[in-house]
Amino acid sequence: xxxxxxxxxxxxxxxxxxxxxxxxxxxxxxxxxxxxxxxxxxxxxxxxxxxxxxxxxxxxxxxxxxxxxxxxxxxxxxxxxxxxxxxxxxxxxxxxxxxxxxxxxxxxxxxxxxxxxxxxxxxxxxxxxxxxxxxxxxxxxxxxxxxxxxxxxxxxxxxxxxxxxxxxxxxxxxxxxxxxxxxxxxxxxxxxxxxxxxxxxxxxxxxxxxxxxxxxxxxxxxxxxxxxxxxxxxxxxxxxxxxxxxxxxxxxxxxxxxxxxxxxxxxxxxxxxxxxxxxxxxxxxxxxxxxxxxxxxxxxxxxxxxxxxxxxxxxxxxxxxxxxxxxxxxxxxxxxxxxxxxxxxxxxxxxxxxxxxxxxxxxxxxx
Amino acid sequence: xxxxxxxxxxxxxxxxxxxxxxxxxxxxxxxxxxxxxxxxxxxxxxxxxxxxxxxxxxxxxxxxxxxxxxxxxxxxxxxxxxxxxxxxxxxxxxxxxxxxxxxxxxxxxxxxxxxxxxxxxxxxxxxxxxxxxxxxxxxxxxxxxxxxxxxxxxxxxxxxxxxxxxxxxxxxxxxxxxxxxxxxxxxxxxxxxxxxxxxxxxxxxxxxxxxxxxxxxxxxxxxxxxxxxxxxxxxxxxxxxxxxxxxxxxxxxxxxxxxxxxxxxxxxxxxxxxxxxxxxxxxxxxxxxxxxxxxxxxxxxxxxxxxxxxxxxxxxxxxxxxxxxxxxxxxxxxxxxxxxxxxxxxxxxxxxxxxxxxxxxxxxxxxxxxxxxxxxxxxxxxxxxxxxxxxxx
Numbered sequence: 001x002x003x004x005x006x007x008x009x010x011x012x013x014x015x016x017x018x019x020x021x022x023x024x025x026x027x028x029x030x031x032x033x034x035x036x037x038x039x040x041x042x043x044x045x046x047x048x049x050x051x052x053x054x055x056x057x058x059x060x061x062x063x064x065x066x067x068x069x070x071x072x073x074x075x076x077x078x079x080x081x082x083x084x085x086x087x088x089x090x091x092x093x094x095x096x097x098x099x100x101x102x103x104x105x106x107x108x109x110x111x112x113x114x115x116x117x118x119x120x121x122x123x124x125x126x127x128x129x130x131x132x133x134x135x136x137x138x139x140x141x142x143x144x145x146x147x148x149x150x151x152x153x154x155x156x157x158x159x160x161x162x163x164x165x166x167x168x169x170x171x172x173x174x175x176x177x178x179x180x181x182x183x184x185x186x187x188x189x190x191x192x193x194x195x196x197x198x199x200x201x202x203x204x205x206x207x208x209x210x211x212x213x214x215x216x217x218x219x220x221x222x223x224x225x226x227x228x229x230x231x232x233x234x235x236x237x238x239x240x241x242x243x244x245x246x247x248x249x250x251x252x253x254x255x256x257x258x259x260x261x262x263x264x265x266x267x268x269x270x271x272x273x274x275x276x277x278x279x280x281x282x283x284x285x286x287x288x289x290x291x292x293x294x295x296x297x298x299x300x301x302x303x304x305x306x307x308x309x310x311x312x313x314x315x316x317x318x319x320x321x322x323x324x325x326x327x328x329x330x331x332x333x334x335x336x337x338x339x340x341x342x343x344x345x346x347x348x349x350x351x352x353x354x355x356x357x358x359x360x361x362x363x364x365x366x367x
Numbered sequence: 368x369x370x371x372x373x374x375x376x377x378x379x380x381x382x383x384x385x386x387x388x389x390x391x392x393x394x395x396x397x398x399x400x401x402x403x404x405x406x407x408x409x410x411x412x413x414x415x416x417x418x419x420x421x422x423x424x425x426x427x428x429x430x431x432x433x434x435x436x437x438x439x440x441x442x443x444x445x446x447x448x449x450x451x452x453x454x455x456x457x458x459x460x461x462x463x464x465x466x467x468x469x470x471x472x473x474x475x476x477x478x479x480x481x482x483x484x485x486x487x488x489x490x491x492x493x494x495x496x497x498x499x500x501x502x503x504x505x506x507x508x509x510x511x512x513x514x515x516x517x518x519x520x521x522x523x524x525x526x527x528x529x530x531x532x533x534x535x536x537x538x539x540x541x542x543x544x545x546x547x548x549x550x551x552x553x554x555x556x557x558x559x560x561x562x563x564x565x566x567x568x569x570x571x572x573x574x575x576x577x578x579x580x581x582x583x584x585x586x587x588x589x590x591x592x593x594x595x596x597x598x599x600x601x602x603x604x605x606x607x608x609x610x611x612x613x614x615x616x617x618x619x620x621x622x623x624x625x626x627x628x629x630x631x632x633x634x635x636x637x638x639x640x641x642x643x644x645x646x647x648x649x650x651x652x653x654x655x656x657x658x659x660x661x662x663x664x665x666x667x668x669x670x671x672x673x674x675x676x677x678x679x680x681x682x683x684x685x686x687x688x689x690x691x692x693x694x695x696x697x698x699x700x701x702x703x704x705x706x707x708x709x710x711x712x713x714x715x716x717x718x719x720x721x722x723x724x725x726x727x728x729x730x731x732x733x734x735x736x737x738x739x740x741x742x743x744x745x746x747x748x749x750x751x752x753x754x755x756x757x758x759x760x
Contacts, residue, residue: 029650135432260387268654324635
């Protein structure tokens with residue numbers, strides 16, 4: 001049967017070369033456009049995953065200042081959880097910050113000066129970064145000299161090594177801000193320095209190096225439950241809901257159009273297949289079963305769809321290479337397989353549902 | 368009339384396919400609008416970008432906690448600096464019943480920057496202000512002529528008299544640093560404006576509060592530092608070390624290259640999306656027209672046997688395409704009204720040009736395949752058509 005179907009397909013393509021090309025072209029265009037839209041939505045998804053970090057961020061507030069430090073130590077040494085790449089603790093005036101430069105290259109943007117070096121963070125040096133709103137209260141003279149004179153925190157002199165944009169009046173800051181912001185106050189010092197100086201943190205926020213699995217989230221939840229006085233708590237999410245919604249938003253407006261385009265391609269294929277129906281009718285008269293006819297039609301479609309899909313994938317691969325950065329992102333291979341299965345099922349169903357009744361109707365008429 | 372009715376009947380028979388086709392073309396028109404706006408935006412800025420003083424120039428976006436005059440003096444004290452340019456920008460002013468920007472350039476800008484003029488002369492040709500009216504260069508959309516003297520109503524309630532000495536070339540483009548960003552993202556389009564404008568020499572304007580920044584709104588002021596020619600070889604890090612505490616430093620060349628990169632990304636991205644939807648639309652048009660034409664062949668053969676002239680068949684085909692074109696054009700007009708075609712980003716003249724392009728696009732899309740089949744239909748051998756009608760017998 002497979003051999004017959006394959007030979008039929010080749011002969012059929014050879015006899016109706018123009019229609020074969022037309023069907024093939026329509027399918028390549030439809031698949032290519034579908035894949036490109038998917039790649040575009042996938043790029044938005046990856047951007048959202050990177051910026052939202054929903055599956056990696058832990059945030060809580062706690063009025064027991066010692067609890068935060070001991071929890072940090074626990075999380076740091078926990079073998080079940082991934083490493084923490086960014087850790088922020090803060091009170092009303094100061095932020096303690098740790099940033100693992102080995103795991104995340106991007107550090108806090110400092111328009112003047114520099115971010116803490118790894119050595120400064122590890123050894124707990126007396127260095128500080130200042131938010132831009134800190135400077136608004138300084139005199140012209142102090143603005144120029146603060147980089148050499150430094151600032152005092154609880155009677156200890158700190159060197160000021162850089163600034164960062166921070167223009168949020170205290171009364172306008174909401175809880176949501178602390179949940180998302182890496183720096184939360186106008187003065188930022190290394191995390192180790194923060195703990196060494198006995199400052200009293202009220203908030204804890206950390207970003208793990210990898211998304212947490214449900215087991216890890218449960219484990220994390222258990223650790224936190226052992227601590228009293230934890231108030232607002234936001235655990236890492238089990239999936240990037242916002243990113244997934246952005247992906248769906250990116251494809252939904254086009255899916256209907258792409259499906260309609262696939263349908264119009266199918267109408268060409270059907271028109272083309274009609275030329276083969278005479279042969280199928282002869283097979284039916286000679287005793288072929290309905291399912292065998294469906295099989296022959298399906299093989300025709302499967303071969304056509306596969307050839308068109310492979311060509312579309314190659315075209316999209318080339319297109320992705322020349323597309324400007326920041327527009328599309330290559331899909332994981334699993335997506336290509338899923339899309340292939342999806343379009344194959346859709347095309348097979350659509351063609352068979354339309355074609356089989358026509359073949360049988362004409363056979364009945366001839367009878 | 369009969370031809371039109373037959374055409375409508377033919378369209379109705381394949382209503383779903385035709386609906387899909389029109390929607391696909393409409394989507395590609397939406398993408399076309401984005402390409403059009405991106406290209407027009409690029410053209411709007413291009414001339415001004417090329418006119419910007421680029422050589423030996425750096426932009427310093429001053430932190431809002433620093434006093435601009437103080438920083439300017441500090442920068443000027445450097446031996447490598449030739450001059451410092453600054454644009455004083457006020458609130459919207461009214462002149463000749465037009466709301467417009469007021470830009471006061473200092474000497475540094477006037478001597479290094481001269482935008483292309485439609486008529487008249489640039490501010491540098493008038494060394495100083497003498498008389499009652501301040502020499503001003505205005506944009507052509509102010510509807511003023513060289514030599515006109517008119518009043519400008521300032522935001523503080525005062526008025527100033529200006530005399531027009533030059534008119535900017537159309538479309539309006541001029542240096543107006545309204546925005547800033549970190550060096551990686553700072554682009555030339557942030558220092559250019561296309562709004563109606565009155566440009567004056569700052570010293571001619573005299574003391575006024577209209578250029579003062581409101582205390583409650585932190586606005587980053589950018590100054591242009593023109594370096595001496597022998598400082599061109601100096602490493603940028605030297606300047607960064609010296610002035611970075613006052614603000615963010617970006618070489619002017621970087622603003623232009625960021626602008627070019629952003630523009631290429633925007634135009635490239637929108638063009639690719641347009642091509643994707645154009646392909647979808649072309650697929651729909653091709654498949655629909657091929658099937659429609661093959662069906663028409665059969666139908667028209669029957670009509671021919673019943674005594675209808677071939678030309679009548681061609682007329683029906685023309686009507687069918689014409690109805691599709693009119694229907695799609697009407698839908699694109701509705702889409703424009705619904706805000707899907709970015710018409711708010713276009714001037715009336717550009718919107719008119721865009722719809723002209725859309726009409727051409729629709730006509731080409733619908734007739735490209737249809738015309739070929741119509742010619743074939745006119746030259747077809749009747750026996751071949753009859754054979755096709757009888758499915759080979």
